[in-house]
Amino acid sequence: MSATPSMEEPDRLFVIPAVTGxxxxxxxxxxxxxxxxxxxxxxxxxxxxxxxxxxxxxxERVAFVDSSGLSALIDLHRTAKAVSGWLRLAGIPAVLQPVFRITGLDGYFDCYPTVDRALTA
Structure with a gap:
């Protein structure tokens, strides 16, 4: 009998929301x-x-991203755009930058080195 993998592993990702203005x-x-x-x-x-x-x-503290993670970011970007808003990425770690570059998503998203820069852009 094989084990069924969990569809979600919440302890592998923490999402901390904050509001600035x-x-x-x-x-x-x-x-x-x-x-x-x-x-x-x-x-x-x-x-x-x-x-x-x-x-x-x-x-900044993301260690790994796969196509499902990229798809989630794209979906959120589209959702924000649909209400005349925007979504910016900040602090993409060096280890993940090739993923965004190879997929062309570094040109799709507005990317900033820090949250502060993204907030003031």
């Missing part, structure tokens, strides 16, 4: 992948009304 910042820590992307989506979609317009996702 009219901007919501989601600081992520851990892996953004098939098993954790749903946590980010839910955090985004359960944010208070009006808080999905201007969003910064802080990736």
């Amino acid at each position: 009219t901007i919501t910042v989601f600081s992520l820590q851990g892996d953004l992948d098939l098993h954790t992307a749903g946590l980010l989506r839910r955090a985004f979609l359960t944010a208070p009304a009006g808080r999905l317009t201007c969003v910064v996702v802080d990736l």
Whole structure:
């Protein structure tokens, strides 16, 4: 009898929301992948009304991202754009930068070296 893998592993990703003025910042820590992307989506979609317009996702403490994680970020970007808003990425670690460059997502997203820079752009 084989074990059924858990669809989500919430202890592998922490999503910490914070509000700075009219901007919501989601600081992520851990892996953004098939098993954790749903946590980010839910955090985004359960944010208070009006808080999905201007969003910064802080990736500084993300150790790994796969196609499911990238897809979640793309979905959130589209959701923000649909309400005339924006989503910016901040602090992409050096280990993840090739993933964004190879996929072309470094040109799709507005990327900033720090949260502070993303907030003031």
